[in-house]
Amino acid sequence: MDRRQFLKMAGLTSLISLGGFTTVELIRPGLLDASEPPAAAPGVKRLAMVIDVSKFRSEAAYKKSIEACHKIHNVPDFRNPKDEIKWLWTEKYENTFPGTEHPFVKDSVKEKPFLLMCNHCQYPPCVRVCPTKATYKREFDGLVAMDYHRCIGCRFCMAACPYGARSFNWRDPREVLKDERLDREFPTRTKGVVEKCNFCVERLAKDLIPACVEAQEGTGAMFFGDIDDPGSEVREVLRTNYTLRRKPGLGTQPNAYYIIGGV
Amino acid sequence: MKLYDGGKIITGLVIFVGLMLSPFILGMAKPGEKPDPKTDTPEIQEMEEKDRKCVEPKEFMRTSHMVFIDSWRDQALRDGDRVYENSEGKEIDISLQNTCMKCHSNKKKFCDECHNYMAVKPYCWDCHIVPEEKEGGV
Numbered sequence A: 001m002d003r004r005q006f007l008k009m010a011g012l013t014s015l016i017s018l019g020g021f022t023t024v025e026l027i028r029p030g031l032l033d034a035s036e037p038p039a040a041a042p043g044v045k046r047l048a049m050v051i052d053v054s055k056f057r058s059e060a061a062y063k064k065s066i067e068a069c070h071k072i073h074n075v076p077d078f079r080n081p082k083d084e085i086k087w088l089w090t091e092k093y094e095n096t097f098p099g100t101e102h103p104f105v106k107d108s109v110k111e112k113p114f115l116l117m118c119n120h121c122q123y124p125p126c127v128r129v130c131p132t133k134a135t136y137k138r139e140f141d142g143l144v145a146m147d148y149h150r151c152i153g154c155r156f157c158m159a160a161c162p163y164g165a166r167s168f169n170w171r172d173p174r175e176v177l178k179d180e181r182l183d184r185e186f187p188t189r190t191k192g193v194v195e196k197c198n199f200c201v202e203r204l205a206k207d208l209i210p211a212c213v214e215a216q217e218g219t220g221a222m223f224f225g226d227i228d229d230p231g232s233e234v235r236e237v238l239r240t241n242y243t244l245r246r247k248p249g250l251g252t253q254p255n256a257y258y259i260i261g262g263v
Numbered sequence B: 001m002k003l004y005d006g007g008k009i010i011t012g013l014v015i016f017v018g019l020m021l022s023p024f025i026l027g028m029a030k031p032g033e034k035p036d037p038k039t040d041t042p043e044i045q046e047m048e049e050k051d052r053k054c055v056e057p058k059e060f061m062r063t064s065h066m067v068f069i070d071s072w073r074d075q076a077l078r079d080g081d082r083v084y085e086n087s088e089g090k091e092i093d094i095s096l097q098n099t100c101m102k103c104h105s106n107k108k109k110f111c112d113e114c115h116n117y118m119a120v121k122p123y124c125w126d127c128h129i130v131p132e133e134k135e136g137g138v
Helices: A003-027 A059-072 A107-111 A125-129 A156-160 A233-240 B006-027 B058-077 B096-103 B111-118
Strands: A047-052 A089-091 A114-116 A135-137 A144-146 A222-226 A256-259 B083-085 B091-093
Touching (some): A047 A233, A059 A089, A125 A135, A125 A156, A233 A256, B058 B096
Antiparallel strands (some): A047 A222
16 A cells, blocks of 8 residues: 555545534434543532641641531540540641651741641542441531441441541540530540541531631631532632642542641 | 248248339339420420421321431431431421420420430430520420
8 A cells, every 4th residue: 555545545534433423413412422530510619628737827727626626526635545435636848748858848837837637538539448338428518527426336437548548536535524614515425436537517507617627716827618619718728729638649638738838 | 742941932922012113113203204395495485386396297206206307317417418308398407406495495394395205314414415494485
């Protein structure tokens, strides 16, 4: 086949295939179009947290959020790392973003505490491993929620979570949740169940923002909102700041973002 | 036919049968011990006469509250919908502690009154917080 014949053949084949497309298009319009990502159903959200670490200027600033959270959710403090229950806590850079550390990381970053919580992942491994569906993904707002009534304490979720966001109740939390430490509006948990941050689902139901965010009001340290809404504050913050997520390589698509620019 | 040691055997049998039946005889409710759940908490008494009722009709609540609370729990947690519309169209916040127990603030004289009688022991209170019992509120 010489060059000319080849071009003729090629032209003919593409004509036929174009014809094929036309035929299909006539019979089933739209069938051969590239598929669009499905539009989010109306009212469906993906809630996310953005944390500007530089705005936490002291140990007390972290404490404010942690205490607000732990108080209203009856998270016990056993003053003992072995029994620790944490919904919100701090960790150093090297444990927050492992794999990115090197010996010459800026001192202020190396020493800075990072505020950590459940990342409410888009693809949460804890949900996949839970044998009772006690942990589940809320499709309408992206929260990784827990139904404590179903938790059998197997702790598969703890093994699966790459962020250490889950705690097991080795002891009865009521041992230390007495009098003014007990918030009577919210249940405690009990010995033998796992627990974690719930993005303040019970407050969201009353149109309140998460307690940790509220505790930082006016500081610009924390933002919370629908990351699927291009007009939301969180999207604006993400547009205008360089942000990191924890362990992105694992494919869990965390919904907590960190601004470390000003540190 | 002769029953050796008949007396002893019969006595033994009577004692045996008596022992077997004792839980039933002792457990039989005596009149006046019928459960009497009190719905006269200060919270309920403060309500206006016409509003002084449960989230659903009393008869339904009496027979079906166990399943009803479970459906509340699932609606709040699994469906993420924490507002219940009752059969009269009234909207009510779904919460065991902050709704049921706000009116029925006398767990001992209300929930327990029936449950003890029926020997059911819901494990809810391992986590859900019982209202502080008010003195003289009954």
